[in-house]
Amino acid sequence: MKPARLLLVLMTLIVAATAAASVAAWWWLQRPLDLATARVELSIEAGTSPREVAQAWVRAGVQTEPWLLYQWFRASGDARRIRAGSYEIEPGVTPRGLLDKLVQGDEAFERVRLIEGWTFRQFRAEMARAPHLRPTSAGLDEAQLMAAVGLPGQRAEGRFFPDTYVYSRGVSDLTVLRRAAHAMQRRLESAWAERAPGLPLKSPDEALVLASIVEKETGRPDERGRIAGVFVNRLRIGMPLQTDPSVIYGLGEAFDGNLRKRDLQTDTPYNTYTRGGLPPTPIAMPGLAALRASVQPEPTRALYFVARGDGSSVFSDDLAAHNRAVNQFQRKTP
The missing domain is CATH 3.30.1490.480 (Endolytic murein transglycosylase)
Known part of the structure; x- marks a missing residue:
C-alpha cells in the first residue's frame, strides 16, 4: 500500500474512532x-x-x-x-x-424543630435525635457549650430561639445552636428597643426571664399580653410572682408531675412564692410573641389569674375575686 493511501486509511480510522468515542461519551452522559x-x-x-x-x-x-x-x-x-x-x-x-x-x-437538607417553652435540656435531647446532625456538643458541659457558641460565662437556659432550623447533612450541631443563639440575641434586642415606658424591668435579660414565665403560663395566645400585664403589676408593687412553672423548674428532676404544698414552701432560687422579684435565669426558651408581651404587656388592673381548665384563664383584680375563681374552677365548689 502506497504511503499516501496508508496515511488516508489511518486518518479515516482515527476519525472513525474519535467519532465512536464521542458517541459513546454522549451516550454515557445521558444514561x-x-x-x-x-x-x-x-x-x-x-x-x-x-x-x-x-x-x-x-x-x-x-x-x-x-x-x-x-x-x-x-x-x-x-x-x-x-x-x-x-x-x-x-x-x-x-x-x-x-x-x-x-x-x-x-x-440535601434536614430540619430540626425547637419548640417554644422547651427547656435547654429538651433542646439538647431534640438535637441529639435530629437526623444527620453531627453531635459535636455531645461531650461538652453547659459552660463549654456556651463558650463554643460565642456566649462564654452565660447560662444556657433561655438563650436559644425556638424555631425550625434547616441544615445541611453532616453539619455540626454547634452550627445550629449558634444560629439559634444569635437569633435569640437579635429578637431580644429588637423587643427591648420597642419596650413600653415605665416597665419594672432593668435590662433585656430581665425581659427574657419574664418572657420565659409568660411562655410557660400561657394557655391561649390571645391571653399572653394580659398574663404579662399581671406579672408586671406584681413586680411594680413588690408582690411575689407566685408562678408554679418557676417552682417546678427549681425542683428539676425531683419534680414528679405533681406540685405539692410542701414544694411551694421549699425555698429555692426559683421559688417565686418564697422569694420576691424575678428568678435568677429564664425557666424556658420563649418565643417571639412571649418576648413582645413581656416588654409590651396589656394594660390591666388584674393581679391574679387562674386556669378555667379549657386553656383559658379567669383574671381578677383582688384576692377575694381570685379566691372565688379558684373555688369555682379548681376546687369545684360554689
Whole structure:
C-alpha cells in the first residue's frame, strides 16, 4: 500500500474512532447512573479535589469507573466549581445531572424543630435525635457549650430561639445552636428597643426571664399580653410572682408531675412564692410573641389569674375575686 493511501486509511480510522468515542461519551452522559442503593449520600469537605470527589461517589455507591467521572468533571470545565456540602442522589440521575447538582450546590437538607417553652435540656435531647446532625456538643458541659457558641460565662437556659432550623447533612450541631443563639440575641434586642415606658424591668435579660414565665403560663395566645400585664403589676408593687412553672423548674428532676404544698414552701432560687422579684435565669426558651408581651404587656388592673381548665384563664383584680375563681374552677365548689 502506497504511503499516501496508508496515511488516508489511518486518518479515516482515527476519525472513525474519535467519532465512536464521542458517541459513546454522549451516550454515557445521558444514561442514568447505576446505584448500589435506592439513595446514595455523600458529604464533600472543603478542599476535596475533583479526582477525590469522583472516587468518593463510587465508594458511596455510584456504580461506574471513578476515572470516567473524573474525566467528565475535567472535560466539562466545571471541575473547580464543585462545591463542598452534603448531597443525595436517587435513581435516574445522569453524570451530567450529578455534576450540575455539585456545581449548583444543590444539597440535601434536614430540619430540626425547637419548640417554644422547651427547656435547654429538651433542646439538647431534640438535637441529639435530629437526623444527620453531627453531635459535636455531645461531650461538652453547659459552660463549654456556651463558650463554643460565642456566649462564654452565660447560662444556657433561655438563650436559644425556638424555631425550625434547616441544615445541611453532616453539619455540626454547634452550627445550629449558634444560629439559634444569635437569633435569640437579635429578637431580644429588637423587643427591648420597642419596650413600653415605665416597665419594672432593668435590662433585656430581665425581659427574657419574664418572657420565659409568660411562655410557660400561657394557655391561649390571645391571653399572653394580659398574663404579662399581671406579672408586671406584681413586680411594680413588690408582690411575689407566685408562678408554679418557676417552682417546678427549681425542683428539676425531683419534680414528679405533681406540685405539692410542701414544694411551694421549699425555698429555692426559683421559688417565686418564697422569694420576691424575678428568678435568677429564664425557666424556658420563649418565643417571639412571649418576648413582645413581656416588654409590651396589656394594660390591666388584674393581679391574679387562674386556669378555667379549657386553656383559658379567669383574671381578677383582688384576692377575694381570685379566691372565688379558684373555688369555682379548681376546687369545684360554689
